[in-house]
Amino acid sequence: MTRRLLTGNAAAAWGARLAEVDYVPAFPITPQTEIIETIAHWMDQGEMAGRFTTLESEHSMITAAGSAAATGTRVFTATSSQGLLYGMEMLYTVAGWRAPFVLMNVSRGLSSPITLEPDHNDILAARDSGFLQIHCATCQEVLDSVLLAFRLAEDDSVRLPVIVNQDGFYLSYTREPVEIPDIEEVRKFLPAFDPENTQFRAGEPRSQGVAVLGGAFYSYFRYEMHLACLNTLSVFDSIAQDFADHFGRKYGILETYQMDDAEFCFVMAGSFATKAKNAVDLLRDAGWKIGLVRPRLIRPFPADALCRALTGIHGVAVIDQNLSMGKGGILYTELASALYSSNSNSPLLVSYIGGLGGRDITREEFFKMARETRHAVETGKVPLPRLLYTEDELRQMRKLQTIAHAPWG
């Protein structure tokens, strides 16, 4: 085991290398390209076995990934933002094949307007596809999640592809200390993929992804995918425990921080949750009983785990780094639905949209969200969902619009 500084992109590449993947179909896109460059370099130098193929689009890349996985090989691939959307048709298709592989998505805001920095609308656009989703908050978690993802994907009771998500820039281009496990230990945790009956090879005729006409047949296959996805919730803990036994790092379906005696908390996904921890520390110094809950799994949605974690909490500030047009924050919506169907005494939820297109969330904003949430609990008046946006930001926007000759009035 070595501990060294790695970017999120390098950590992703290390995950693929340690998983000893057989095949990497690739197509470049900022901010993901470093991952496939690193893997290509290793393969070129003979430091990593396997086959690397550049495809002509993400649509073909995901087709290649699913097809290769269907032959029983271990496959890793990566994309981001517009690339994920371009491959969207095949995301649904290959998940339906029940072909297990791992796709790293490096989050980046979607067009239009076009941008480079992260939010979660790209990954969440894939939330109904049948891929599992693991959302990372540190570079270490990126590497570890790739290994966990292969175990989940290849698990008999799941057999679905997995998207591991890391935030562009905030992880992809940021170096942090990362422990790189020894390959022998990884082999014990993640033995070679045994595809059993999903094996698909020349000379043994079979058909996959067949057509079914008739809703009842179709419903069967689709609902089986849903049930397999839900199974992740029951196998996650034992796989994570196995991971902890080998590598000493324990991952839960949720990360909870300072929740033991908490009365209030933040709920958010991804690397911005690191900032929330800092805000929690400072608020605790000021006497607050506050914590953080960060779902690692978004698909399947950990409804029960969230309800348990939020039992006894008075107020929750839900921070969505995404925006469903015409609805609002996706995490907020899904959390509300989970709490509504639970028996527990549900906490009050306040919805915030922040960090779109990589827009920073400052400490003072976390403090204000905490104060507003407490005020809502005290008064019973829940504020409307809010976009984190300041006067000064609107002033800057006005300058841009003036340059763009926006037709005022």
Add this chain to the structure above:
Amino acid sequence: MYRIRFHGRGGQGMKTASRILGTAFFLEGFEVQDAQRYGAERRGAPIFAYVRASREPIKERGIIQRPDLVIVADDTLLLIDAPGVLKGMTPQSVLLLNSEEEPKMWKDRLNFSGAVFALPDVQDLKEPTEQLHIGTVCAAAGARFVGVISQKTLKQAIQDELDILGNQIVEENLEQALRVYDLMEAYAGKIKPSSEPAVADYPDPAWIEMPYEDARISAPAIHAAATSLKNPTGLWRTLRPVIDYDRCHRCSSICSTFCPENAISVNENGYPQIDYQHCKGCLLCMEQCPHHAIESSLEHTKTLESDKGDEI
């Protein structure tokens, strides 16, 4: 936590500087985050990179709001707003400049309340973008200022980060970096790890309710031509093309046709004129002029000479 920001121009090695300093902290047992801020960067464009280091796990991400130390590899960046060199600096922050000018001059001119220091003369070259080892030198100066990085560690970090460039480059960089590290001994420990202000000390964010505005205003469209004129890309230039009108034959099309930025216009007498607000300094015009009437000069010298409070 230590929070350090490097400002320079694309090509000066600011990412390398942040990586060397990050690795050095890491080798000294610190938790570290280092990153470069990527954008639509290119050679000459203002860029920055940053390093956080702490004995505790780091619970911050993204750009540094309040830096303890800002190291500037090209002092012309101080003359323009866009790079945001002074952003978030407090009276406790320290500014370290690669500049021929006196620190006192900059302190007064920038009306900056913190301490200002200058890097010792790095090389004989006056042009920062021609100083081949400036990134490494900035990292070495940063290592000296924090006072917790030994010479041996600095050496190791430079070797680790520059290894892929080959032995000779590593040796040259080591020589420059260690010289500066030694010269700056008196500054050891000038930067102390800073702690965060308490909750009560932060101002309330001035949130607004986002107003609805119809699509004529709120669609991301530009309703006029040539608005890019308002973006003074001239500040990316490190080399300046200068036309010698005695030699110019007024062929009136070659240089202006080849300029990829459309920054050369021809006046009514047939003479070409360069728009320095937008010329990026690619020197294609110089290459193309059949009469060798265009020469290049160092932008840094020009900027500081011509700058009397005007924009470049």
